[in-house]
Structure formats: C-alpha cells, structure tokens
Amino acid sequence: MEVEEGWRAIFDNSAALMAFAQGQNAADDPSRWLYLIRAPEEVSPEDAIADMAAMTAVSVTAGPGAVEIAGFPG
Numbered sequence: 001m002e003v004e005e006g007w008r009a010i011f012d013n014s015a016a017l018m019a020f021a022q023g024q025n026a027a028d029d030p031s032r033w034l035y036l037i038r039a040p041e042e043v044s045p046e047d048a049i050a051d052m053a054a055m056t057a058v059s060v061t062a063g064p065g066a067v068e069i070a071g072f073p074g
Contacts, residue, residue, distance in 0.1 A: 036067070036074065 008030075010019040021030030039048035049064050067074050 036069065 007020050007022045010021060018036045020034040021032065023031030025031040037048065037052075039045055043051075045064075052058075053060050
C-alpha cells in the first residue's frame with residue numbers, strides 16, 4: 001500500500017487494526033490518525049462505531065465514512 005508523504009502506516013498483526021498517522025504534536029506523537037478497524041463478527045458496525053464514539057480518551061472529529069481499500073469496501 002502506498003501513502004502520501006508525511007503519513008505512515010501502522011499495522012496490528014492480529015489483522016484487527018490498521019492505522020495511518022501523520023503530523024506531530026507537543027508530546028512528539030502523531031497529531032492525525034485514520035483507523036481502519038475490523039469489528040468482531042458478533043458486533044454490528046453501528047455498535048462498534050457507537051462504542052468508539054463513547055470513548056473519553058479520544059476526540060472524534062468526523063463521523064464514519066465509506067472507503068475502498070484494495071477493492072474491498074468498508
């Protein structure tokens with residue numbers, strides 16, 4: 001997979017998570033993230049989205065959106 005300059009890919013070997021990170025904040029961490037998460041089969045995409053939106057440790061700046069990666073919709 002190719003990403004634009006300034007982005008880096010982060011892959012969880014469990015195949016549950018892939019993320020793209022960009023930028024740098026005051027703590028020297030990436031300041032922008034795009035997560036691709038495979039929800040467990042027993043959890044609906046809507047419930048997974050609701051659970052993530054309810055987390056207090058992250059700030060959701062945009063709602064979920066449709067994507068296509070390597071021909072697979074998500």
